[in-house]
Amino acid sequence: MKLYYSPGACSLAPHIALAEAGIPADIVRVDLRTHKLPDGSDYHKVNPKGYVPAVQLEDGTVLTEVSILLQYIADRKPGSLAPAFGNLERYKLMEWLNFVATEIHKTYGPLWHQPSDEVRASVIARLGKRYAIVEAQLAKHPFLAGSAFTIADAYLFTVTRWASMLKVDLSAFPHVAAYMKRIDERPAVKAAIAAEHGTK
Numbered sequence: 001m002k003l004y005y006s007p008g009a010c011s012l013a014p015h016i017a018l019a020e021a022g023i024p025a026d027i028v029r030v031d032l033r034t035h036k037l038p039d040g041s042d043y044h045k046v047n048p049k050g051y052v053p054a055v056q057l058e059d060g061t062v063l064t065e066v067s068i069l070l071q072y073i074a075d076r077k078p079g080s081l082a083p084a085f086g087n088l089e090r091y092k093l094m095e096w097l098n099f100v101a102t103e104i105h106k107t108y109g110p111l112w113h114q115p116s117d118e119v120r121a122s123v124i125a126r127l128g129k130r131y132a133i134v135e136a137q138l139a140k141h142p143f144l145a146g147s148a149f150t151i152a153d154a155y156l157f158t159v160t161r162w163a164s165m166l167k168v169d170l171s172a173f174p175h176v177a178a179y180m181k182r183i184d185e186r187p188a189v190k191a192a193i194a195a196e197h198g199t200k
Contacts, residue, residue, distance in 0.1 A: 001025040002056040004046060006032045007196045008165070010105060011053030014069040015196065016154040019188035021077045025055075027195060066105070067097040070151035081151045093145045096152040100144075103130045105159045111166040124168055131173050138175035142182070149186070157183040 003018065003025050005011035009032070018025050028037060030052050035043045047054040047064055055063045055072065063069055071094075074082035083089035107130060110123050134156065137144060144152040160180055163170050170176055183189055 001058065002028055004028050004030050004037075004043065004052050004054040004056070005196060006030050006052050008161075009052050010066050010155075010158055012161075012192060012196065013066050013151075013155045013158040014053050014055065014073055015192040016158070016189050017070050017073040017081055017151050019192045020149070020154070020186075021073060021080055023073060023076055029196075066155060067094075067101050070097065070155060074151050081149070081154075089145075093150055093152055096144050097155060099130075099133075100152065100155045100159065104134075104156070108159060108162050108166065108168075111162075111168070127168060128172070131170060131176060135173040135175050138179050142179075149183075153183060154189075157189070 001018075001023070003011065003015055005015055005027055006029065015027065030037060030043050032052070035050055037043055037046075044050055046056065046062060049064060053064070053066060053069055055069050057063070063072055071082060074080065075085075078084055082093055104127070107123060107126050110119055115123065134144070141147060143149050144156050157180065160170070160176065162168070
């Protein structure tokens with residue numbers, strides 16, 4: 001299995017899931033400015049969408065989209081990072097994955113492109129409403145989907161790391177802050193971040 005990633009991007013989420021599940025994978029860095037791979041080839045030949053992450057399986061099949069990759073990885077080790085398909089807990093987890101993808105991940109999007117002050121204020125206000133929902137959940141549970149770390153946490157942690165980089169103030173959400181610290185201290189999370197940045 002190969003994971004195509006770029007440091008700081010949402011590809012960290014499946015990288016964390018692989019590390020948490022103990023699944024070995026080759027990681028291949030993508031230059032998102034040039035869309036070149038380390039060997040000089042065009043990343044579009046792997047993933048025509050041009051963005052990360054992508055996972056290439058042993059038979060050459062390529063999968064994309066964070067929430068799909070996370071579930072694929074979790075299902076390689078059933079019950080470890082996600083409940084089995086067919087029960088309510090799995091659907092609740094998928095609900096959180098979708099929320100992170102559509103209501104948090106995508107909401108950050110405009111902030112990467114130097115928006116006007118008006119647009120920036122609007123985006124931050126929307127993020128505040130989304131994080132208020134997360135804060136309420138984390139006030140009741142240590143992890144997003146309940147009592148255990150799941151792929152939803154790998155995803156939420158990854159995109160929430162962008163807040164400090166993009167100067168989004170989340171100080172109104174103490175449970176989110178405590179959660180981020182807990183996730184950051186997990187050995188698999190540390191290992192994935194270190195691998196992407198070439199540190200130990």
